[in-house]
Amino acid sequence: MPEVSYYPGCSLEATAKDYAESVEGVCEALDIKLRELPDWNCCGASAAHSLDHKAALNLGARNLALAGRGPSPLVVPCALCYNRLASARHELMEGDELIIDEIKAMRGDYAGVQVVELNDYLSSPQVIAQARQKAVGQDLSGLKAVCYYGCQGQRPPAITGKADYENPQGLDRLLSALGVTVIDWPFKTDCCGASHSVARPDLVFTLVARLYERALAQGANCIVTGCQMCQANLDMYQEEIAKQMGKDVYLPVLYFTEVMGLALGIDETPKWLKRHLVSPKGLLEKAQLPRQTWERL
Amino acid sequence: MSQPIAGAPNGESPSLERPQAPSPEQAIRPDGRWLAQVQAASGVSAGACYGCKKCSNGCPLSFAMDLHPYQVVRYLQLGQMDKLEGSSTVWICASCQTCLTRCPNQVDLPRLMDWIKEELVRRGQAAPEEKVRLFHQLFLKGVAKRGRVFEGELMAGYMLKTGGAFGPEAIKNARMGLTMLKKGRLKLIPARTKDRRWLKALFSEPKGGSHA
Numbered sequence: 077m078p079e080v081s082y083y084p085g086c087s088l089e090a091t092a093k094d095y096a097e098s099v100e101g102v103c104e105a106l107d108i109k110l111r112e113l114p115d116w117n118c119c120g121a122s123a124a125h126s127l128d129h130k131a132a133l134n135l136g137a138r139n140l141a142l143a144g145r146g147p148s149p150l151v152v153p154c155a156l157c158y159n160r161l162a163s164a165r166h167e168l169m170e171g172d173e174l175i176i177d178e179i180k181a182m183r184g185d186y187a188g189v190q191v192v193e194l195n196d197y198l199s200s201p202q203v204i205a206q207a208r209q210k211a212v213g214q215d216l217s218g219l220k221a222v223c224y225y226g227c228q229g230q231r232p233p234a235i236t237g238k239a240d241y242e243n244p245q246g247l248d249r250l251l252s253a254l255g256v257t258v259i260d261w262p263f264k265t266d267c268c269g270a271s272h273s274v275a276r277p278d279l280v281f282t283l284v285a286r287l288y289e290r291a292l293a294q295g296a297n298c299i300v301t302g303c304q305m306c307q308a309n310l311d312m313y314q315e316e317i318a319k320q321m322g323k324d325v326y327l328p329v330l331y332f333t334e335v336m337g338l339a340l341g342i343d344e345t346p347k348w349l350k351r352h353l354v355s356p357k358g359l360l361e362k363a364q365l366p367r368q369t370w371e372r373l
Numbered sequence: 374m375s376q377p378i379a380g381a382p383n384g385e386s387p388s389l390e391r392p393q394a395p396s397p398e399q400a401i402r403p404d405g406r407w408l409a410q411v412q413a414a415s416g417v418s419a420g421a422c423y424g425c426k427k428c429s430n431g432c433p434l435s436f437a438m439d440l441h442p443y444q445v446v447r448y449l450q451l452g453q454m455d456k457l458e459g460s461s462t463v464w465i466c467a468s469c470q471t472c473l474t475r476c477p478n479q480v481d482l483p484r485l486m487d488w489i490k491e492e493l494v495r496r497g498q499a500a501p502e503e504k505v506r507l508f509h510q511l512f513l514k515g516v517a518k519r520g521r522v523f524e525g526e527l528m529a530g531y532m533l534k535t536g537g538a539f540g541p542e543a544i545k546n547a548r549m550g551l552t553m554l555k556k557g558r559l560k561l562i563p564a565r566t567k568d569r570r571w572l573k574a575l576f577s578e579p580k581g582g583s584h585a
Contacts, residue, residue, distance in 0.1 A: 086522040090560035091553065117520040117566045122468060123512035126490050131513065134575050178571035231470035234479070241474065267433045267469035274531060275504035279437055279465070312549070351556045 080197070081146040082110035083139060085157040086118050092154070092304035094351035097344065098333035099153050099194065105340045106198075106206055110151070113142045119160040122271045130174045136164025137175050140191075141184025149190035151197050155303035156270070158193045159228035162235050165191055193229045193236075195302030195332060199246035204253045212341035216255040218363025219335065222296040223247040223264060224287070224310070226303040230265050241265070247302060247332050254339040261294045263287055268309040280309050281317050288317065288325050298328045298359055300335055307331060314354050328356035338369060346372055404452025411449055415488035421478040422446045428472030428482055438462040442472055442482050449485070463489045464502035504535055517576035520566025525559055 088096035124132035143150040152158040168186040230241040252258045269280035311329040318325035337345035360370035429441035440462045448456040463486040472482040500506040532538040553559040
């Protein structure tokens, strides 16, 4: 049973509870033991790096110091948390002059911590093979999905170390292997506007409308993502954005872990899907999935 | 007066008059000393930009900016901080990293945008995108207090300060709040990091970023 360190991040305790539950459910089904970092702190998100570079670096450093004491790698489900932790690690390899004494005293081995995004971890060839083996033979071909990776997990490549940052393939491979009809599209890593949904929702609406347009034009009936900020921005305001577009839009926004839940036949999957604002009920019914996966949504 | 030209954009008649030469007061006086200071403080080699504009062509949010990202770099090179003070660009940037990823000289524009924001806030300057600044500051205030973000408090605090709790937005916001509560996506009791001594040390400096 592989054991990894796990940094859930603040959103997964609240708005992205569906993501948190599905991550835990899927990892349990795949015998992956998630060891949550003891007493972790917020990564600082957009706010810290925007206004207080020193705070951003220290918030990351403390989490990395905690991770250095546990199993490797450190797996992170939120794309922004992942980016902040990987950026902090990158900068700390150059020196720790900005780190306060209280955190220096933790003697963190920053360079020794391998920070991995959850969707990369779960789309490795080994995990894909294991997921295929444990899949219950559910026909998922009625899900016509575009995979939406967002920006923070991919860029900049100097920090993420990824080779396919302009056209990532991990989720595409994973979902194809599980029988989903995966549709290629050119907006895999385009920005959704992230935290601007609070102060400048107009910007988010413009960017998300473009994503909807393109997903529909490609013939998709759902969007699958591995970032809870992307999920929130595409799921929470769909009705309002569609109204502004003057178009009917019905595109449930699923976490890749929820789709894995369907493939692996995990009983709790409907409980996760029920938390979405755009109900996946119509999608799953039309895709001819078993009644128990959608009847209570 | 010039004659309208058929087929001109928006049906407006472009002026055919000779543009006026800029007055000596309008002309930029390059100040190179400033570039060296910014580079040292931010760690970004802004001087390496040769103006290919890849950053600005790839930027998903340039439609909402008053200066293109390359213009921000150019004004920095010329030492024209005053041009950046009233600009929305650094606040609109969502740090999506597309510009840095595609820059042939690897000029870290997102870091530069952050450095400018921090500098403006430190100087106590009003931001053209007050709401963006306020959201970031409230977010950090919460982190300084608990070590983690409490989304419920953050949103309530933001709405109280921006009128979203009373104005015409109030009903819409309340409805969204209720929906999220019903869906089990609104946490009512905040989570905290247990060890918080280091937070006091980290956020004790009177820094603009930490105090909303």
